[in-house]
Amino acid sequence: MGNPALSSVYVSYKHEAESDAVVERLTQACEARGIALIVDKRALRYKDSIGDFMREIGAGGCVIVVLGDSYLTSGYCMFELLEIEKNCAMS
DSSP states (O other): OOGGGEEEEEEHHHHHHHHHHHHHHHHHHHHTTTOOOHHHHHOOOOOOOOHHHHHHHHOSSSSEEEOOHHHHHHHHHHHHHHHHHHHHHHO
């Protein structure tokens, strides 16, 4: 089993082909180590609040950010990054 402190890890990324491929590889690598990678496409259900999920990412103990130009120009991604920063500042 993986490190208990890293039993689940969030990922923040811009939905596009290149980032989706990176997230898929991350998912496989994490699962092989017993780490649950929490990705919005799999975690959210119909009518769940994306805003609540984005705040949940910010409060996560471990978050992987897949950073690229499109991430930096996405309002949603910037919101997640600010939530992550707020959590780090409080720790």
